[in-house]
Amino acid sequence: MALRYALLGLLSEGPASGYDLAKAFEGELGSHAWQAGYNRIYPELARLTEEGLIEPAGEGVRGRRAYGVTEAGRAELRAWLLAPRKGGAVRNEPVLRLFLLSALDPEDARTVLREIAANSERQLAELGPAMAVDTPVSPGGRLPFGWLAAGYGLRQYRAAHDWATWALGELDKLGEPDKPGRRHPEADS
Amino acid sequence: MALRYALLGLLSEGPASGYDLAKAFEGELGSHAWQAGYNRIYPELARLTEEGLIEPAGEGVRGRRAYGVTEAGRAELRAWLLAPRKGGAVRNEPVLRLFLLSALDPEDARTVLREIAANSERQLAELGPAMAVDTPVSPGGRLPFGWLAAGYGLRQYRAAHDWATWALGELDKLGEPDKPGRRHPEADS
């Protein structure tokens, strides 16, 4: 049910076709927030049109059909963004992995944690430069799409990296007093 | 497909019945990582038993049937936790909201951001005390279930709070040079 709001949000940046929208989901939006392919986009666009939340906004070559948001659509999106989040089923696979880390023996857990640390560092390297520039303003007196979200991502990955480092330390504490190296021939670096 | 790993992970803490597992999903695990009800748990337990990943581990009163993880089940869980995450469809509604924030006018965006700040603060107040104690060690030389995840949550909410504060500042920058205070949504040039 969030797909429709993603579409309304993207269309409120300006008219776009189903194809354009599918491409938009391949970028930062798709890799961090919400993913959708044309197979779900086209039916949803049809439904949104029926409900009067979007409307055709010009046709192009190759059968291209662009859509724009109606006032009703804008209101619907606004209501959703302002509505207090109530218990939609949480489904967060990465976090589930963290919960299940205690099911691994310490050596395996370290492997996972190092991978997480490396991954968050890589993400930081991508986001850092993008956020280093001063606050950009897009025409219309608004912040550009995704700018605030990128700032969130930056802080989230920093926190993830910090956590992984801390967690590795916790595992070390666990191994020290009990088994100095019985199970593992070589001490870790 | 992640449900089975959640079940394997929970069962690797010790034998449990479907009912026990359903209760486990009502706690921190369910509210932050993965949610499931008995309606999905029981069929999945049957399937896991068929596949030899879990096995019956004693019966109790009122038809209670407990299950334990088999060696094959442990191996399956380990493989999943160690496997590099490949593009499972990202579906993160809270983050989607952040992306769409630019579709709101600044006043509405501030409302959302203040709510996020308040929410993360509340979560911190819950997690903080739990993490203040020194590293606990459960019997068997392992960290207790969810301990590392709680540390992650702590850092994540701290980052969210930090972000919301920063984002409010960015919005202020946007409003200052133009008009501080009251303005209509469509006051563009």
Add this chain to the structure above:
DNA sequence: GCCCGCATGTAAGCCGTTACATGATTAA
């Protein structure tokens, strides 16, 4: 004796994913 909590399942329907399917335009 009655109610609450323990304990387990099934059936129908919705939603989303994967795979199938087609055609137009443009650049090499």
Add this chain to the structure above:
DNA sequence: TTAATCATGTAACGGCTTACATGCGGGC
């Protein structure tokens, strides 16, 4: 003329949610 990209959809399948359905045991 051939390949890549633009552009739009449908069909089958599988997972998840909601609602339906049943019965025992212990405390008050």
